[in-house]
Amino acid sequence: MTHITLTPNIEHADDFYADLLAAHDGLTKPQSDAYNARLLLVLANHIGDPEVLKAALEAAKART
Amino acid sequence: MNKIFEVPMYPYARHPDQDEVTPVRRPVVIIGAGPIGLGAAIDLAQQDIPVVILDDNDKVSFGSRAICFAKRPLEILDRLGCGAPMVDKGELWNKGRVFFGEKNVYTFDLLEEEGHKNPAFINLQQYYFEEYMVDRVFALQAEGKPIEIRGKNRVDAIGAHDTHVTLEIDTPDGPYNLEADWLIAADGANSPTRRMLGLDFDGRVFEDNFLIADVIMKADFPTERWFWFDPPFNKGQSALLHKQPDDVWRIDLQLGWDIDKEEEKKPENVIPRLKAMLGDDAEFELEWVSIYTFQCRRMDRFRYGRTLFAGDAAHQVSPFGARGANSGLQDTDNLAWKLKLVIDGTADASLLDTYSDERVYGADENILNSTRSTDFITPKSEMSRILRDAVLDLSEQHEFARPLVNSGRLSVPCTYDGSSLNGPDELGGPERTRVGSPCVDVKLKTGYLLDMLGDKFTILTIDTDAPDTLTEAGITATRLALSTSDDPTGALHERYLDEASNGIYLIRPDQHVAARWDTYNETAMRAAIRTAIGKE
Structure with a gap:
């Protein structure tokens, strides 16, 4: 089983969340979408491990 | 003329x-x-x-x-006796540029490996x-x-x-x-x-049209592959410029699906597009224009x-x-x-x-490779375009994004992993010359390796012994005896031995590796020859 952290792992989670919202301040919807896409790619590259990335793609799927 | x-x-x-x-x-x-x-x-x-x-x-x-x-x-x-005039006439290139919108987001160099006869x-x-x-x-x-x-x-x-x-x-x-x-x-x-x-001929049809033009032009663009995503002269589409011999430039312009092909091919419609790309002052002559779709x-x-x-x-x-x-x-x-x-x-x-x-x-x-390139070049949904553009945006500043840019993954030969003709791989040698792979060229003191392999079954030995010929099931395999000292650059060792100190390869007439070991074993070699011709 590939290790992907799905338990709380972000220090000062509220601060990160606020930063994430702030990053979108003043952006139009297309700009925000583009920002999210760039952010996703930066984070994915940081993770690097293809197995972890696959597990993340799975974990992010909506439950039906 | x-x-x-x-x-x-x-x-x-x-x-x-x-x-x-x-x-x-x-x-x-x-x-x-x-x-x-x-x-x-x-x-x-x-x-x-x-x-x-x-x-x-x-x-x-x-x-x-x-x-x-x-x-x-x-x-x-x-090997077919007509490669040399092509290489002599052809334009050699290994550099390219990627443009996104008006910006040259990065430049690449394919960095050729040494010791190959062909570019x-x-x-x-x-x-x-x-x-x-x-x-x-x-x-x-x-x-x-x-x-x-x-x-x-x-x-x-x-x-x-x-x-x-x-x-x-x-x-x-x-x-x-x-x-x-x-x-x-x-x-x-x-x-x-x-x-x-x-x-039947099944697969995926891509709903897109490309205008290709051969343009004769005296231009001082370098011999590089230039690829544009969403350029100002072809908004929302892509473009490619590549040099050919005789001052002929190849231009590919993506046109989209809903177009009138006959209309687009007319010089009065092609020339303004090319001027927008090459500049108003560019003097060129159209040699050939065509529109293609692909599957x-x-x-x-x-x-x-x-x-x-x-x-x-x-x-x-x-x-x-x-x-x-x-x-x-x-x-x-x-x-x-x-x-x-x-x-x-x-x-x-x-x-x-x-x-x-x-x-x-x-x-x-x-x-698979070509479908992925196409999906990158012509995004099929709003989100795939957003992700594509994000990759291109990031590629200017951040090196990590450049391998994700896909304007075509250039052709590399196929390794026949899992083929029924493959024999044992018992050398622990390099991945690139594993069983099923085409042999990689090496420049030896006496010439190039691929020239020596030719088009017959060959037993390649590197610092190990084997008979000069071996006949099995109607096939006569001939030995090519080499030593790592035949290549002072060390490429023979690196490409064919890696960790091993000696090795023996059975090579097919198409120069793909059929089997490899560290030393010669007659029974194993005979079995590998039979396997390589589908008799085992």
Whole structure:
């Protein structure tokens, strides 16, 4: 089983969340979408491990 | 002055076969005198298998068409005796630029590895490519080799039988019939052979149109591959600029799906587009304009009884990545030696099924790569465009994003992993020369490795012993004895031994590795030879 952290792992989670919202301040919807896409790619590259990335793609799927 | 592609190279001439009441039986007939049909014919004729090439035309390719030829096909062509003039004439390149909007987001250098006889890529118009191959056919004829091209010979009907194939051929003098023990269909993406035999060609059609133009221009752009995503002169689409010999520049402009093709091809519509790209002051002349759409698809299998399909007739990919003609030549490289063994009675006809298996595997790899490139170049949804643009935006500042940019993954040869012809891999040697891989070239003190391998079964020994020849199941494998001291650069060691201090390779006539060990074992070698020809 590939290790992907799905338990709380972000220090000062509220601060990160606020930063994430702030990053979108003043952006139009297309700009925000583009920002999210760039952010996703930066984070994915940081993770690097293809197995972890696959597990993340799975974990992010909506439950039906 | 007439262009090379305007002059008949193999004009129609009446052949005695046309006067026979009973159709003449030929060992091998090839339909199509394009790069793939010519490649198959030259390969077989060099091995003294009589071949007849039929083509409904009598000239080389009209327009540049396939322009980018990669190392492995150049190595194959070298073995076929026509690689050198192509490399001499071709434009060598290894640098490229990627543009997004108005910005040159980055530049790349393919950094050629040392010790190879052939370059990573050349650009050469398909008409030159075919001309040099036709020259080679004529040279072989002059040497007395059994090869001929019949121009203006159009195949109108094909009958498939257990023991042979019948062909109804139309010519300027009227029809005649011919029979063939084996038929190679190299008649292109719209293969009439495929249609006449009622065979499927399944896959994905991409709803897009590309305008391609050959422009003659004295320009000081460097010999680099320039690729634009969403350029100001072709908003929302893509563009490619690449240099060919004789000051001919190849330009590809994506046009989208809902266009009037005939209208777009008119010079009064093409020229303003090119001016927007090249600048108002650019002085150029249009040599050739065409509009193409493309598909990524392949036949279910490439052998149907006594008919063998090769090149675009068997599989089609998008043009991004130069995987069309390049993969077709790998088809004929795979096919020719097998067909020779079957015709000689050394191998069973079932060996030809491995041609299909191995090249279907190669075609799937090419289709996968080319489909991914296409999905990047022409995003199919709003989100795929957002992600694509994010990659391009990031690529300017951050190196990590550049490998994600996909304007075509350039053709690399296929390793036949899992092929039934593969023998043991018991060397622990480098990944790149594992069993199933094409041999990698090395510059030795006495010449290049691939030249020494040739087109027969070879036992390559590196600092280990083996007999000079070994005959098994009708195959005589000849030893090529090398030592790591034959290559002071260390490339032989790095490419063929890695951790090991000595090694022995069994190499097929198409220069793919059939098996490898650290030392010679006669029983194992004999078994590997039988396996490599489908007898184990």
